[in-house]
Amino acid sequence: MPVPVIYPKVSLEETSGRISRWLVADGATVTTGQVLFEIENDKAAVEVEAPADGILSGPAAEGEMVEVGSEVARILLPGEVAAPVPRPAAVAQPAVVVAAGPVMVPAPRAPNPTPLARRIARESGLALDGLRGTGPHGRVQKKDVLARLNALAAHPETPPAAEGTLNAVWLRLGEGLPVVLLHGYSADLNNWRGLFAGARVDWPVLALDLPAHGGSPRDLPADLDALAEQVEATLAQLGVTAFVLGGHSFGAAAAARIAARRRADVRGLFLFAPAGLGPQINQPFTEGILRASQAASLRPWLEYLVHDPRVISDAFVKAVVAARADEGLTQAMAAFAARFFPDGTQSFAIGADLAALRIPARVAFGRQDRILPFDSTRGLPGNIGLHALNDCGHMPHLEQPELALRLLAELVRSAG
Numbered sequence: 001m002p003v004p005v006i007y008p009k010v011s012l013e014e015t016s017g018r019i020s021r022w023l024v025a026d027g028a029t030v031t032t033g034q035v036l037f038e039i040e041n042d043k044a045a046v047e048v049e050a051p052a053d054g055i056l057s058g059p060a061a062e063g064e065m066v067e068v069g070s071e072v073a074r075i076l077l078p079g080e081v082a083a084p085v086p087r088p089a090a091v092a093q094p095a096v097v098v099a100a101g102p103v104m105v106p107a108p109r110a111p112n113p114t115p116l117a118r119r120i121a122r123e124s125g126l127a128l129d130g131l132r133g134t135g136p137h138g139r140v141q142k143k144d145v146l147a148r149l150n151a152l153a154a155h156p157e158t159p160p161a162a163e164g165t166l167n168a169v170w171l172r173l174g175e176g177l178p179v180v181l182l183h184g185y186s187a188d189l190n191n192w193r194g195l196f197a198g199a200r201v202d203w204p205v206l207a208l209d210l211p212a213h214g215g216s217p218r219d220l221p222a223d224l225d226a227l228a229e230q231v232e233a234t235l236a237q238l239g240v241t242a243f244v245l246g247g248h249s250f251g252a253a254a255a256a257r258i259a260a261r262r263r264a265d266v267r268g269l270f271l272f273a274p275a276g277l278g279p280q281i282n283q284p285f286t287e288g289i290l291r292a293s294q295a296a297s298l299r300p301w302l303e304y305l306v307h308d309p310r311v312i313s314d315a316f317v318k319a320v321v322a323a324r325a326d327e328g329l330t331q332a333m334a335a336f337a338a339r340f341f342p343d344g345t346q347s348f349a350i351g352a353d354l355a356a357l358r359i360p361a362r363v364a365f366g367r368q369d370r371i372l373p374f375d376s377t378r379g380l381p382g383n384i385g386l387h388a389l390n391d392c393g394h395m396p397h398l399e400q401p402e403l404a405l406r407l408l409a410e411l412v413r414s415a416g
Helices: 115-124 142-153 189-196 224-238 250-261 283-291 295-303 314-324 327-340 351-355 374-379 401-415
Strands: 003-006 016-018 035-040 045-049 054-057 065-067 071-076 168-172 179-182 205-208 243-248 266-272 361-366 385-389
Touching (some): 115 142, 205 224, 224 250, 266 401, 314 327
Antiparallel strands (some): 003 071, 035 045
C-alpha cells in the first residue's frame, strides 16, 4: 500500500500550517530519510523526511494551508499506481463582521512583532515603526516584514546587491546568535542540510556558497584573504553582525582566516576537518572528483570522503551528478583547485591564524580521514579544542551528525 506523507506538528499551539518548499518533484524516486519538503513559521524552520523508499506522488501545493496530521503526499511502492491524494477542506478563516452605525477606530498599536519578524527586520535594517501587521490583534508577522522588504526592493532608488557577494541561504530561522557555515572544496551549501535534517535548533543558521562553487560568482579569488573579504562583504550586506562561524575542509580554513582578521565579529569558531594545517592533500581525489560526471564514476570518489560508504546516499550522488552537468561550474572549481592546491599541495596555512584567536574554537577531525591526514592535527595550538573522532572520515558533520550538532550547540551557548 502507498505510504502517506504526513504534515507534522511543529509547535504545541499549531493546528495548521503551510509547506514553504518542496525539495523533490512529483514522480521523483526518494529514499527513506531524504528531505522532502520544508516548513517555516514564526518559530522554526523544519525539514520533513521521507518515511519510506519509493516514488513521491500527489504533493500538496506550496503555500496551501493544511491541517496538522493531514496527508500531503504519498510514496508509492514498486508496482503501485498513483491515486489521488485526499485533500482536507481548506482551513477556515474567521469571517469579518461589519457592524452597523458609527465605528470607533482604535489608536494605532505598537508593531509588537513576532520574534522571527523582529530578527528579519533587524538583519535587514528595516524600521518597524508604522508597519501594520496582519496577525492577531495587528501583530507584525514574518510575511508583513517580507512584504515591506519586497516593496522597498522594487523602488528604483534601492541600491543593488554589492558586486562579488556570495550566494547565501538561511537553512534555519530562529532567535539568538546566528551560525554561519562555509562548505568545502567541490561541494556547495547544501552539504550542510544533512547536519540539520530532522533536528531542532533554536538559533538561525546561514550557509554560504564559496566563490566558484554553487550559486556564487565564478570569479576566482586571488588568495585566502580575498576570499575572506567576499564572505565578510556578504555578511555585511545581509546585516549579520555578531555570529558563530563554522566551516568544513577548505571552508574551515577560510573560516579560520576570517576569525583571525577580526574584521567581522566572530564570537566562536568550529572547524570540521580543516584544511590548512599542513601541506598534504589527496591529489587523486581533488582531480578525480571533478573528472567524474556519472553516478558510476562519482560514487567511488564520494565514498572516499567517508569511513562508512553507507553515508553516501543515492540522493547525494544524484545531486553531485546534477552539478557536474554545469560545465562552467566544473571548470571554475578546477581553476579553484589549481590555485589553492597546486601540484597536490595546500598552498595556504592557518596555524598562525588559530594561534592568534581569543575566542572559543574547536576542531573535529576523523581519525580515518583519507583526504587530509589526521596527523596534521598535531600542530594545533593549545588554545584550540580537538575532538578526535573514531570511525570517521573527512565529513564529521555528516558521518556523526548528532555529536557534531551537540558540539556546535555547546559552542553557540558558550559564545553567546
